[in-house]
Structure formats: C-alpha cells, structure tokens
Amino acid sequence: LIIEKILSFLKVKKKLLRSSDLNLNEKRSDKLIKIISSSKEKVYLSTTGSKKYLIEDLDKFKKKEIQVKILNFRGKPYKQLSPNFFSKLSILDLIFNLGDKASNYLDDCFSIETLE
DSSP: HHHHHHHHTTTOOOOOOOOOOOOOOOOHHHHHHHHHHHHOOOOEEEEEGGHEEEEEEEHHHTTTTTTEEEEEEEEOOOOOOOSOOOOOOOOHHHHHHHGGHHHHHHHHEEEEEOOO
C-alpha cells in the first residue's frame, strides 16, 4: 500500500488497521471508540475538522479511558517546482519537493491540543 510506504518514508512506526476487517455496525464516535479499543490504544489523534463532534461525544471516550487529541496544522511555504507556492497539496507533493526533510517540516507544522 502507498500509505505504508509513506509512513515508512516519514519514519512513522504504527500498525495500520482496516475498520472493514472489524465488522462494525456503529457510527461516528461509537465506531471510533470500538476501533481504538480493539487496537488497545489509549489516545485518539484527529484533525480540527472533527473537533466539534468529538467535544460533543467526549464523555464516551473518557468512559473508555481514551484521550482525544486534536492535531492543528500550521503549514508554512516550502520550496516547490513552481515559483508560486501552492498550499494544501498532498503529502506526496511535500515528499517529492523536500525529500528527507519532509519529516522535519511536518514536525515544525503541527501542534497537538488535548480535549478535556
């Protein structure tokens, strides 16, 4: 899978899990909780787009002792082939343009917020 190759290139060491392999009928947060619990993880890391409903369902996660964190992206321009910078492209654009420095770029562009 291309996702596994990208994770390897970025030196991310996490096992991938397909929710389709888990035979789940739940929706939204209940489905997430079941996936997280089946992987024996205790932290769920999400993006800002999910923050509103995760706050609404935060008690469900707390009940299962799952900590919810939000990944905030503060992108900054990086050298691309074009003289004009195009933001919000795929991770492949970043890797092709920065190569081995892509991981360091990502480290500098994220902050993590814990929902309480």
